[in-house]
Amino acid sequence: MTVQGTVAAGFEAVRDELAAFLAGAEHAPGAQLVVHRGGERVVDLWSDGVSGESLLGVFSSTKGAAYLVTALLVQDGVLDLDRTVASYWPEFAAEGKGGVTLRELLAHRAGVVGLDAGFSQEELADDRAIAALLAGQRPFWQPGRFFGYHGYVIGALVGEVVFRATGRTLQEWYEERIRAPYGLDLWLGLPESEEPRFLSTLPMLPTPEQRAEIKAAAYTPYSLTGIAYNEHAPGSVALEDFPNSRTVRANGQASVGGIGSARGLSGMYAAAVFGLDGRDPFLKPDTAAEFARIHSEGKDLVSGTPKAFGLGFHSFATHFSSIAADAFGHSGASGSLAFADPRQGFTYAYTRRRYAYPGGAAPENERLLWAVVRSLG
Template sequence: MNAPISSSPATAAPSAASVHGTVDARFAAVREELAAVAREEPGLSAQLAVRLHGRQVADLWTGPGVTGDSLFALYSSGKGAAHLVTALLVQDGVVDLDRPVARDWPEFAAAGKAGLTLRDLLAHRAGLLGTPEGLSSAELADERRLAELLAPLPPAWAPGSGYGYHAFTVTALTGEVVRRATGRTLQEHYAERLRVPYGLDFHLGLPETEEPRYLPAQPAPAAAAGPVPAGLTALAFNTHADPPTDLVAYANTRGVRAGGSASSASVGTARGLAKLYAAAISPVDGRAPLLGPEVLAEFTTPHSPGVDLVTGERDHFLLGFEAQGVRYGSLSARAFGHSGAVGAQSFADPATGLAYSYTRRHFTPVGGGGAPENHRLIAAVTTAIRREGRSAR
């Protein structure tokens, strides 16, 4: 499926690190960099897909039993798909960023939240990170139930005073606004408007028929224990629950994958995510870019300056999407996307027409955000783009 397109594919045999797939000859250094990463992390199971102006220029994979069609648990990568759906509904005039949430969802007005808007939810300013007693895996996986549990709670900080990553809850909140306004869930909108029309191998709710391609998530190699999360961080990542959430066991539960929480239970391939982000900004499959200039500008404008109260990152978010230019210096300030807990990273950069997706099966010892090798892989991609631009002149 999704056969790679390459006008000048590299024809060399797979490297000693067994990197498979195809890459445009002008991006051969990207294959070499992935091979170097794989040599340094024996047993790495990963995929890398890159599109430029909608056209696939790299489709690579490495690892025991891995193919380009292997499905990985991609956790928060689903937030990017959900935010793209929300952007499309804003573009259609179906939902309004600055309409108080409580007008569509009256229960949400409780505990001083009557003035919060959809924009506040997307910008991680709502302060609804979890519940004081913690949540079960079943509750985390059920966004309708999660929204019901969050609605009566007071925010963790005074509205307007800060922001923090809503790791498990952001799409339960925005999804409930979408459901109240349209009568359909984020997942239903995603399937109808994106996954099916574009043939995206990225799922918010994995069908039983696709289960044979799923490679279970694996824990990171043994590493020195870090500090135990506390305060807002523990609340956001549900580590204060009894028992604390085990992300590996969570993703490897069939019911979680079937439920398709956009915040925590996405499943897919690098190909699927790269095509998703390419379609957002570039012509794909004969269709115009999904996002028009006005909405694209709105969703790629920084919305939450300062320090994230949960993760400690600075200037973490655009609107919904993570600000990728803050993390990766070779990207523009408008680069938007989302990472996944296992180390996955996917984004689009409107300044260059780049769409990038890197997926992993194993967690990294450092944890959080995109895996460290993304810095090297993204640098190889952007260097190749700059060289291509110079040669075109």
Template sequence: MADIEGTVRPGFEQVRDTFAAVADGAAQLVVYHRGERVVDLWTGVDGDSLLGAYSATKGAAHLVVALLVQDGVLDLDQRVRHYWPEFPADVTLRDLLAHRAGLVGSDEGFSREELADDRIVAERLARQRPFWRPGSAFGYHALVIGALSGEVVRRATGRTIQEQFADRVRDPYAVDFYLGLPAELEPRFVSTQPMVRTPERQLPLPAANSLSGIAFNRHRPGSPEVWELPNLPEVRRLGSASFGGVASARGLARMYAAAISPLDGESPLLKPETAAEFAQIQSIGHDVVLREHKAFGVGFHVTSERYPELGQGSFGHSGAGGQQAFADPRNGIAYGYTRRRVPFPAAAAPENEPLIKALYSAVRAVEARG
């Protein structure tokens, strides 16, 4: 069992015990329940260490979109071309955020410097023919969705999605999550370690020029592996809204707590009806990029489709480095988990399942006692 540091509130001891049993190397776990931090655990890193967020970054980016929809600045059922006339797919903003636009990459791919820069990615994709008839199917826009939604935000507001996140979420709510890591915080960053491949884990990769290969930029010579992305200084500095965020588990969980719960005297960021709309299933079934069953809300994963313990209306986003982060408004839970070593396959780490089961068991017991 791992040596665990940190604290849990009375009643949540089984979460600590499960974390000690399943943590795979360096990891952090933080949980809020009804606006109060009830779990704050770590092993192998410090509690305030910053790690690459990978695609959990998309949750931060699309929280900004949700706020702008709530404000009436953006309309989910407006055509993307209303905000961005050069956009090559005739779809609504809702379709774009549900991964239905067909713009998963570019024919020639992106250099590592280009991939890190959302403005360059958006400019290139504005000239790209979609890879399927927009709206007819869905597929994970893994490395580019934040650049696309971010360009809509920039066109509508004159400010980047990274600036909006800092001003509306990170700074007022003291969220330890950065879309663009300041140089003075670099000493807190812990580099990601590659997954460990063993003979039984040698799965065939999709062809570089397949749809999956294009979506993950594998057709571009010299493209970095997904696990390497947070280790690239330009990725951390620019904070790509698809994968470039840097956070602690405290930051992941606090962001979702701020979204749905009163926090330190502040009202929740999202009205219940906004949270419900963004959590509602928009695309479900066969993902033509990932080649597996997936469920997407508006910019978020429908997390309850993966973890049945969660309440209906839960939303969040996992990351290839093993991260899992979500809000469960019905149960008042905000969850953040991150780890240093990328799991195999790259996705939400398998230990999240027993951790979430232990958490919900603890919550039920605590609430039953009143």
């Protein structure tokens, strides 16, 4: 497997680390890796099976775009983190959810991780449909008391607040305020004209040992995890196939339906905190710090594992020892990872075409990140 692309002087070790990983990989992942130092792109690499221009499903890395739109609207005074969701969206008050604030919703504390009856694939591709159905859903825990990852639905829930407050969708705000001004190759609603660049997600190919681990860790479709990932719904489609639907790509579902490249993801975070291509950053430092600050930490009720969340964003400092405490971003089930590290002055994005075992930020990110941080000096 070969590595193509460019690195700035001093970042050769990042290219070497990616090449070393690929040399030992059993199956070609189709990887892209991009790093910005401030607003300058200093790493732009890709491997066999993709190009730097390829567009991939980025799964939950999509959520970063949704949270940046929310942060912008909070910064503008359009949204108030401590107002209740129901004050914007009255129907959400049903089944004891009337006291849930926007802050709690973003911190994955609302308890509406899925629908009792499950979603059809058509509904799951449509944020407004998801929101309409979840408005009447009883929460799966006492809102505010615990937290659990709202993996498939958080973008729809936050997006409905945005729509009720402004009369415009989250996707429209993203296009106008973030994607188009900075020319980013990350789309919440992929135009037909960009379809030729899209490469479908390939399934993961676990080793026999990993297959045994998957079987041992299995959960039932009616568990909290199963409901959160819609596995109890008749005809449910595997998560790895979700972005392979043209309907999903066209709608730009704001939780897991984004389509883009590592250039687009790293560029989005660079635009947020450092500025890009001569344009000022669109987030103020205080806004970025508030959204990065940990709001939920401990055992995630959905995954059953320790996690930490800021306002929507993952807190990666609790997972990757190379990242500063105030870094913020999101990972995706295919193995993607994208974030900003304002303290150390860089943004990072890694994407994969082949779905990574076991899902979430692929394991190779750890070694790639250390190479980046060491190259920064």
